[in-house]
Amino acid sequence: MAGGLAYFLPAAELAFESTGQVITSPSPSQLLLSPSATQTSATAAPVAGAFTVLLLGSDDDSKFKADHVLTQSMILVRVVPSTKQVTMLSIPRDLYVHLSTGGYGKIMDAYSYGGPGASISTVAQNFGVKINDYIWIGLLGLVKLIDAIGGIDVVTSHPVLDDYYPADIYGGWPYDYERVAVLAGPQHMTGIQAMQYVRSRHGDLQSDLGRSQRQQQVLIAIRQKAKQMSPEDLPTISAALGKEMKTSISLTEVAGMLPLAASLDNPDSIRQLVLLPPYTHGGGPGGSITPDWGRILPLVHQYFP
Amino acid sequence: MIQRVGLGLAMVVLMLVSSTVTFVYLGTKTSHIADLPQKPTAATPRAQALSLSGTIYIAQSGAIYSLTAGRFRQITPEAGWTQPSLYPDQSRLLAVRRFALYSDIYIMSRFGVVQKRLTSNVAPPRTYDPGANHWAFYPRLGTDGRVYLSYDQPKGGYAVVFSIWSMSPTSNIKQGKLWSNADDYTGGDVQPIPLRQGLIYTKYSYGSNDRLTGQLYYLPSPYVRGRPATGWGTALTTEDEDCRSPQVSPSGKQVAMICTYQKQVSYLVIASWNGKKLGARQRIITNQMVAQPTWAPDGSGIAYLAPGTGNGPFQLWFLPSAGYAPQPSPTPNYGPIVTPSPLLAVKPVQITTNNGFDATSPLAWAD
Numbered sequence: 078m079a080g081g082l083a084y085f086l087p088a089a090e091l092a093f094e095s096t097g098q099v100i101t102s103p104s105p106s107q108l109l110l111s112p113s114a115t116q117t118s119a120t121a122a123p124v125a126g127a128f129t130v131l132l133l134g135s136d137d138d139s140k141f142k143a144d145h146v147l148t149q150s151m152i153l154v155r156v157v158p159s160t161k162q163v164t165m166l167s168i169p170r171d172l173y174v175h176l177s178t179g180g181y182g183k184i185m186d187a188y189s190y191g192g193p194g195a196s197i198s199t200v201a202q203n204f205g206v207k208i209n210d211y212i213w214i215g216l217l218g219l220v221k222l223i224d225a226i227g228g229i230d231v232v233t234s235h236p237v238l239d240d241y242y243p244a245d246i247y248g249g250w251p252y253d254y255e256r257v258a259v260l261a262g263p264q265h266m267t268g269i270q271a272m273q274y275v276r277s278r279h280g281d282l283q284s285d286l287g288r289s290q291r292q293q294q295v296l297i298a299i300r301q302k303a304k305q306m307s308p309e310d311l312p313t314i315s316a317a318l319g320k321e322m323k324t325s326i327s328l329t330e331v332a333g334m335l336p337l338a339a340s341l342d343n344p345d346s347i348r349q350l351v352l353l354p355p356y357t358h359g360g361g362p363g364g365s366i367t368p369d370w371g372r373i374l375p376l377v378h379q380y381f382p
Numbered sequence: 383m384i385q386r387v388g389l390g391l392a393m394v395v396l397m398l399v400s401s402t403v404t405f406v407y408l409g410t411k412t413s414h415i416a417d418l419p420q421k422p423t424a425a426t427p428r429a430q431a432l433s434l435s436g437t438i439y440i441a442q443s444g445a446i447y448s449l450t451a452g453r454f455r456q457i458t459p460e461a462g463w464t465q466p467s468l469y470p471d472q473s474r475l476l477a478v479r480r481f482a483l484y485s486d487i488y489i490m491s492r493f494g495v496v497q498k499r500l501t502s503n504v505a506p507p508r509t510y511d512p513g514a515n516h517w518a519f520y521p522r523l524g525t526d527g528r529v530y531l532s533y534d535q536p537k538g539g540y541a542v543v544f545s546i547w548s549m550s551p552t553s554n555i556k557q558g559k560l561w562s563n564a565d566d567y568t569g570g571d572v573q574p575i576p577l578r579q580g581l582i583y584t585k586y587s588y589g590s591n592d593r594l595t596g597q598l599y600y601l602p603s604p605y606v607r608g609r610p611a612t613g614w615g616t617a618l619t620t621e622d623e624d625c626r627s628p629q630v631s632p633s634g635k636q637v638a639m640i641c642t643y644q645k646q647v648s649y650l651v652i653a654s655w656n657g658k659k660l661g662a663r664q665r666i667i668t669n670q671m672v673a674q675p676t677w678a679p680d681g682s683g684i685a686y687l688a689p690g691t692g693n694g695p696f697q698l699w700f701l702p703s704a705g706y707a708p709q710p711s712p713t714p715n716y717g718p719i720v721t722p723s724p725l726l727a728v729k730p731v732q733i734t735t736n737n738g739f740d741a742t743s744p745l746a747w748a749d
Contacts, residue, residue: 224416225416226415226416227415227416227417227694227695228695230671230689230694231646232642232646232647232648232671234593234594234595234596234624234642235568235569235586235594235595235596236543236544236569236570236572236586237569238517238534238542238543238544238569238570239540239542240512240513240537240540240542241512241513241540254512255482255483255512256482256483256484256512256513256515256517258485258517258519258534260519260572260742261569261572261584261586261596261626262626262627262640262648262673262741262742263640263648263671263672263673263741264673264696264740264741264742265689265694265695265696265738265741279540279542280540280541280542280543280567280569281567282566282567282568282588283592287594290593294646297646298646302415305415305694306415310415313416353592
C-alpha cells in the first residue's frame with residue numbers, strides 16, 4: 078500500500094491542487110486513503126448519463142498576472158455515453174456577451190475577472206446550457222501534456238505559416254515574435270508543434286475561428302492517444318502538468334471516463350461546431366464579434382439540451 | 383524483548399521491500415506511450431521484414447538516412463535536414479535544411495556530402511523583422527534541369543503563403559520563375575512534381591463550406607503575372623476529396639496521393655493518369671494514418687509512412703504491387719468515382735518498429 082501511495086502521490090497532489098475550485102470534489106484524504114489508484118480505477122463507476130464539460134485554454138505567459146488570464150480558447154464538449162456521440166462547440170474568444178461578473182465584454186474576459194466560475198457562469202447564462210465540469214489548461218500545460226503522452230498524430234489541414242507568432246512561453250520579452258511553419262498533412266507532433274498549429278492565427282483568413290477548427294483536431298488527437306494510456310501513466314503526466322491545469326473533475330471521475338473514451342472509436346460520432354458567419358459577424362465594440370442569438374441558441378439547444 | 387525487536391525489524395524490512403517492489407512493479411505497468419523513438423541505425427529492420435530493392439532516403443529528427451539491403455546508414459547529422467529528393471538520373475540528392483526561422487535548399491551527394499546551397503533565405507544581418515526570412519521546401523529537379531520548389535514569396539504582412547517556383551541550380555531564386563499564384567491566407571501551393579510538360583502540385587484553398595482543403599492541380603506552364611488566380615491550372619481532384627502528396631508512378635501512368643475526405647483520417651489513394659486527368663480512384667490503405675506514398679522504381683510496390691501499432695510515431699511500411707493490382711474496367715473512366723476497396727490478398731508489411739520518421743518529409747527511392 079505504501080509503495081502504491083508513493084507511486085500515485087504526484088497524481089493525488091495534482092488532483093488536490095487543481096480540483097474543487099467550482100464544483101465540490103473528493104478531499105485529498107479520500108484520494109490518498111483509497112486503497113490505491115489502480116483499485117480506484119478498477120472500481121470507479123462507469124459514466125452513465127450525458128455530461129457537458131467546458132474546456133478553457135489561456136495564454137498564461139508573463140503578459141498576465143497569475144489567475145487573471147484571458148481564455149483564448151473555449152470549447153463546450155457534450156458527451157452522450159448511451160449513443161457514444163461527442164459534440165464540440167468552439168466559442169469565439171471575442172464574442173461580445175453579458176459577463177456574469179457584470180457588464181458586457183468579450184467572453185474571454187470573464188476568466189480574468191472571476192476565474193473558472195465566472196467563465197462557466199457566463200457561458201451557461203448566455204448559451205442556456207448546464208455545465209457539469211471544467212478543465213483549464215495553460216499554454217505550457219498543453220505542451221507538457223502532449224509531450225507526456227508521447228506526442229499526437231494529426232492530419233493538419235493546410236500549411237500554417239506565421240511570420241509574427243508570439244515567442245512568449247519560455248521567458249524573455251513576452252512581446253517578441255518568431256516564425257512558424259507547420260507543414261500540411263498527416264504527421265506526428267510534439268507539444269510545441271501542436272501548440273504552434275492551434276495557436277497561430279495570422280495566416281488564417283478566419284483568424285480565431287479558423288484556429289478553433291484546428292484546436293478541435295488536436296483535442297480529437299489527444300483523446301485518440303489517451304486510449305492507449307494506463308492508470309500507471311497518471312503520475313508522470315501529473316508531474317509534467319504541475320500547476321498548468323485546473324479542473325473540477327476528480328481522479329475517480331477520470332477513472333470512470335477512461336472506458337468511455339476508449340469506446341469512442343467512430344470518427345463520425347464526433348460532431349465539430351464552430352460559430353462561423355452567419356452565426357456571428359464582426360464589427361462589434363472593441364473589435365469584438367457579435368453573436369446572432371436567433372441562430373446560435375436553436376443550434377446549441379439541439380446539441381446541448 | 384530481543385525477539386520483539388527482531389520481529390519489529392523484520393517487519394520494517396518487509397515493509398520496505400514490499401513497498402519498493404510495489405513501486406517498481408507499478409512503474410513497469412506504464413504504457414510506454416512517451417518512449418522516444420530509436421535512431422534507425424540503432425537496430426536493423428525487423429528480421430521478418432522485406433529487404434526492399436534499391437535505396438530509400440528517409441528523414442528522422444533532422445537527419446537523413448539511407449536504407450539499403452535492410453540496413454540504415456545516417457548520411458547527415460541531426461541538424462534540420464529533411465525532404466530528400468533524387469536527381470532524375472539518381473546521381474545526387476536535393477534536400478532541405480530547416481532552421482528556426484528559415485530553410486534552405488541544398489545539393490548533396492548520395493552519401494550526404496553537401497555540394498552547394500541553392501537558396502539563401504536567412505534575413506540580412508541586423509534585420510529585426512522575422513518576416514525578412516524565408517521558407518523553401520519540397521525541392522524536385524525536373525528533366526529540364528530546373529529545381530522546382532515551394533517558396534514563401536510573394537508575401538505581404540500577415541499573408542504568408544507558399545507558391546511554386548522553379549530556378550536554375552546555377553543561378554539563384556531571384557532569377558527564379560513563379561509558376562503558381564497561391565490564394566492568400568490558405569497556406570498556399572506545395573509539393574511540385576515536375577513532369578515532361580508542366581507539373582502537378584497541391585493547392586490549398588477555401589472550399590465552398592469555408593473549410594481549407596487540398597486539391598491536386600495540373601499546371602501546363604508558369605504563371606503569367608496579371609492573370610487572375612482563379613482558373614489558373616486544372617483541378618485534378620475535388621474539394622471533398624481533400625488530397626495532397628502526389629507521386630507519379632515510374633511508368634508515368636498512375637498517381638498515388640493522400641486524401642482525407644475532410645476528416646481526421648488519411649487514405650492512400652491511387653488513380654490512373656493520362657497526362658491531363660486522373661482516372662477512377664482506388665482506395666488502397668484506409669485503416670491507418672498514411673503519409674508520403676512513394677513508388678518503388680522497379681514497380682514492385684509502394685512504400686509509405688504510417689504509425690506502427692495504434693497512435694504513435696511513424697514507421698516505414700511497404701505494400702507490394704499485388705495489393706493494388708489494377709481492376710479490369712470495360713471502359714476507361716476519368717473522374718472522381720471511387721472503386722470499391724480491393725480485398726487485399728497481399729497485406730502491407732511493416733518494415734520498421736521503433737523509429738519515428740518525419741511524416742512531413744517525402745521519401746526518395748533510388749533503384
